[in-house]
Amino acid sequence: MLSNKRPDNMERITTQALADAFIEEQVKEVRAQVGDKKVLLALSGGVDSSVVAALLIKAIGKQLVCVHVNHGLMRKGESEQVIEVFRNQLDANLIYIDATDRFLDKLAGVAEPEKKRKIIGGEFIEVFNEEARKLENIEFLAQGTIYPDILESDGVKAHHNVGGLPEDMHFELVEPVRLLYKDEVRVVGKALGLPASMVDRQPFPGPGLGVRCLGAITRDRLHALREADAILREEFDNCGLATKVWQYFIAVPDMKSVGVKDNKRYEGWPAIIRAVNTTDAMTATIEEIPYTVLHKITDRITHEVEGINRVLFDLTPKPIGTIEWE
Numbered sequence: 001m002l003s004n005k006r007p008d009n010m011e012r013i014t015t016q017a018l019a020d021a022f023i024e025e026q027v028k029e030v031r032a033q034v035g036d037k038k039v040l041l042a043l044s045g046g047v048d049s050s051v052v053a054a055l056l057i058k059a060i061g062k063q064l065v066c067v068h069v070n071h072g073l074m075r076k077g078e079s080e081q082v083i084e085v086f087r088n089q090l091d092a093n094l095i096y097i098d099a100t101d102r103f104l105d106k107l108a109g110v111a112e113p114e115k116k117r118k119i120i121g122g123e124f125i126e127v128f129n130e131e132a133r134k135l136e137n138i139e140f141l142a143q144g145t146i147y148p149d150i151l152e153s154d155g156v157k158a159h160h161n162v163g164g165l166p167e168d169m170h171f172e173l174v175e176p177v178r179l180l181y182k183d184e185v186r187v188v189g190k191a192l193g194l195p196a197s198m199v200d201r202q203p204f205p206g207p208g209l210g211v212r213c214l215g216a217i218t219r220d221r222l223h224a225l226r227e228a229d230a231i232l233r234e235e236f237d238n239c240g241l242a243t244k245v246w247q248y249f250i251a252v253p254d255m256k257s258v259g260v261k262d263n264k265r266y267e268g269w270p271a272i273i274r275a276v277n278t279t280d281a282m283t284a285t286i287e288e289i290p291y292t293v294l295h296k297i298t299d300r301i302t303h304e305v306e307g308i309n310r311v312l313f314d315l316t317p318k319p320i321g322t323i324e325w326e
């Protein structure tokens with residue numbers, strides 16, 4: 001049984017040299033644990049699962065089977081980046097499933113946030129299980145469990161994820177970054193050669209854009225949200241805010257207001273900018289965004305995104321506003 005307790009004398013991984021030493025040690029440990037068997041990994045493209053994937057590719061190459069489920073609620077370019085980095089650059093054994101229609105069909109007409117979350121979580125497990133069943137000789141399941149998951153939830157994340165698998169599928173867990181803190185996972189990811197845009201990614205909720213396309217999700221509003229969010233990210237990258245702000249995104253409510261475009265009445269949705277700083281997500285403050293940047297973003301979103309006719313900036317700290325709108 002591998003230990004789930006971080007040794008008191010374990011040095012914080014802050015440098016490439018320390019990361020390299022960690023990687024070397026984990027490569028040996030994973031090879032010893034797995035032998036010549038196959039390992040399955042749900043690769044979301046988030047920091048933790050991406051770093052685990054890169055580490056396991058180094059350790060066991062094609063014995064790792066990565067499954068990337070695109071639930072249709074990813075940000076612009078995210079699934080494409082997973083395919084580019086893992087299939088094209090790292091030559092991973094990657095199964096890509098575009099399950100957009102399944103998710104969006106199930107979510108159609110559902111406005112209640114917790115119900116939306118349940119549908120997204122449940123459908124994810126279903127799609128992943130269907131794929132797992134098609135594969136043969138898999139004995140291990142890799143997970144991006146990190147040390148705060150173990151500390152905060154007493155290993156609940158691990159049980160959660162495995163708990164979603166059918167009872168007749170028995171996997172032994174492979175969790176190579178389970179003793180690391182998030183900042184260490186990022187250092188290890190960089191040492192493994194993953195792009196900064198993947199390793200330094202801001203937190204992104206599991207239900208993805210599903211909880212930012214407020215109320216009942218429609219494809220046209222989801223598309224507008226994704227495009228507006230991409231513009232926000234691009235402009236934050238351009239002016240250096242991307243590395244200063246902890247989490248920033250767009251939410252699009254299910255309401256329209258009147259506007260004018262090309263001398264005609266133009267009804268559209270508002271795009272709401274949220275940009276917050278926090279250390280633990282329990283409380284959050286509002287980043288002061290220069291007006292020039294806000295004007296530029298407003299100009300681009302209202303001109304480039306079909307269906308959006310206003311841009312609003314959410315000034316509400318947490319508490320009282322949660323970071324997400326639903």
Ligand code: XMP
Nearest residue numbers: 117203204205206207247281318322323324
């Ligand atoms: P709130 O909205 O509660 O968000 O202030 C705090 C942090 O949690 C993220 N968040 C989620 N993450 N599944 C997730 O994986 C969820 O359902 C979920 N809801 C909120 C949110 O993005 C923020 O970082």
